[in-house]
Amino acid sequence: MAVYILAKGYFSAKEKEGMGMEKTPAKDAVKELTLALMYLTRFSEKDRFSVLDNNAWKGYPFKVLDELEEEGMINQGSHRSKYVHIYVEGMEQAKALLEKYGIEDWKRDD
Template sequence: MVDKTDAKTAMEELSMMLIYLSHFTERDTMADPNSKYAWKGYDFDVLNLLDEKDYIRQGSHRSKSMYITKEGEAKAKELMEKYNVVDW
């Protein structure tokens, strides 16, 4: 039997996975092609929590995208393993 996950934890974990799965890279010649970004279309409280945990960096509140940190990428991959989701 699988342990139940409370709604708050599920929102945080599932948002982190979706942020990672929907990421893109900047195509600018000055940008690092390994840097991963995602659009900020998620619950603000969840984004703030993920930012506090250093999984993402939101930048200014006016920016429409966020940066996924190496810690965030590792966490997303760990969660994908937990939820049995295959990476691209």
């Protein structure tokens, strides 16, 4: 039985369908969750919350990275680069995906 985690709790696939929620196709989910994971594991020379320097390691399927780059979400740089840069559009999309999947964003410890 599939269980879905949403912001308000856990729901089975049957309960989710009853609430009018549609399943995300696997190919779309891989791309969405890859962007969300890149966002959550981003780094910079300065700190995690740098506005200008949002990078993530390239440890994801290259086909997915290529699609995200074509959509203007990331820049892979050269083929030798070990990390990608997440554009502002990618950051905004990733934040929306965290909401969609009920994942809490990082909080600043200032």
